[in-house]
Amino acid sequence: MTTTExxxxxxxxWDRAFGALLRRTREARGLSQEEVARQVGxxxxxxxxxxxxxxxxxxxxxxxxxxxxxxxxPHELVPVEPFPLEAxxxxxxxxxxxxxxxxx
Numbered sequence: 001m002t003t004t005e006x007x008x009x010x011x012x013x014w015d016r017a018f019g020a021l022l023r024r025t026r027e028a029r030g031l032s033q034e035e036v037a038r039q040v041g042x043x044x045x046x047x048x049x050x051x052x053x054x055x056x057x058x059x060x061x062x063x064x065x066x067x068x069x070x071x072x073x074p075h076e077l078v079p080v081e082p083f084p085l086e087a088x089x090x091x092x093x094x095x096x097x098x099x100x101x102x103x104x
Contacts, residue, residue, distance in 0.1 A: 007087040016053035017079035023051040025070050025077065039069035 026036055026047075033047040040047075040062070049055035050066075058066065067074040 007091045010087065011056075012053070014079060015055070015057060018057055018077070019051040019053040021077055021079055022047075022066065025072060026051075029070055031070070036066070036069045040065045 026033070033044045033051070037044040037047045042062075046055065050058065063074050063077060067077055070077070
């Protein structure tokens, strides 16, 4: 498996872990996806995609809005799954090298 594939798989796992944590937190507070979406200012479909791990991780501002809507601190919505830091760094180096080479 290449470094990029390792990083991409880790990101997908993180997205799924975030979604599961978001859903558990929302359900524990007795809120619907629609209620959370309304408070955050997004569509309920966006919340559903997060919970299903089908949407990339939210921006910091969106994470803060989600945490406020759910009445938790932002860090409580961040999965503690190990992040493949070395794979991320390698992926970033490869992207910089491609940009430096320019268009083919």
